[in-house]
Amino acid sequence: MNNWYMLSLVGRDRRSIVAELSAGLCRSGCNLGDSSMARLGDNFTIMLMVQHEGSLETVEDLVRPIAVGLELNYHLVAIEGGVHHDIEPDVRISLYTRDRKGVVEDVTGPLAEAGLNILHLDSNVSDDEDSPTYYIHIEGTVERGLDGIYRVLEILSDEKKINSQLIPINPQIT
Numbered sequence: 001m002n003n004w005y006m007l008s009l010v011g012r013d014r015r016s017i018v019a020e021l022s023a024g025l026c027r028s029g030c031n032l033g034d035s036s037m038a039r040l041g042d043n044f045t046i047m048l049m050v051q052h053e054g055s056l057e058t059v060e061d062l063v064r065p066i067a068v069g070l071e072l073n074y075h076l077v078a079i080e081g082g083v084h085h086d087i088e089p090d091v092r093i094s095l096y097t098r099d100r101k102g103v104v105e106d107v108t109g110p111l112a113e114a115g116l117n118i119l120h121l122d123s124n125v126s127d128d129e130d131s132p133t134y135y136i137h138i139e140g141t142v143e144r145g146l147d148g149i150y151r152v153l154e155i156l157s158d159e160k161k162i163n164s165q166l167i168p169i170n171p172q173i174t
Contacts, residue, residue: 004033004081005050005059011072013044024066025050030059033081038122044072051081089119089139090170091149097162099125099132106160107136114148117141142173 009021022032033049052059056078067074093116095107104123112118118140126133142149149166156162 002051002081003053003055003059004079005052005056005076006047006079007050007063007074007076008045008047009067009070009072009074010043010045011070013039013042017044017070017072018046020070021046021048021066021072024069025062028062028066029053030062049079049081087119087141088170090142090168090173091116091138091140091146092167092169093136093138093140093149093153093164094167095136095138095156095162095164097134097160099134103134103162104136107138107156107162110152110155111138111140111149114152115142115144116149117143139169142170145174 011017018037025032029052031051033051035046035048037044037046050059052062054062056076060076063074063076093111097103104121108118108121116138118138120139122137124135126135146166146168153164153166156164
């Protein structure tokens, strides 16, 4: 039986976390699937699909000593698994504005309403203490063409002073 689990881990960033984690999981009989890893501030986070023949409790017993040894907090849940297909993004959007509360909400809600399905979002803040800039980089698929997305970006520029750049990736999207 192929049981799939989503494992998320968070902790202070340091060299070799990925190597030690993947080696420990593989030695424990786990098959590694899709993953997403990032350094956020001084912290490291990973979400990883893990396949194992055992139950959730069995996999948790395997993960716990690895996570503790790496000084990572973990969370494990059972998920549907199987063959996974990458979804290629249609667009890349970069947005820049003065850092303030609510920027991500200002951007993601209207873009979703315009038909953007966000596949990946990265954000960070410049270290300029006098005038910090908030950066958002989005990749996504477009359900209803680019016109609505462009309208949202124009409104965000006019009303929220958010600068943006949209790069179409899929030449079939207009």
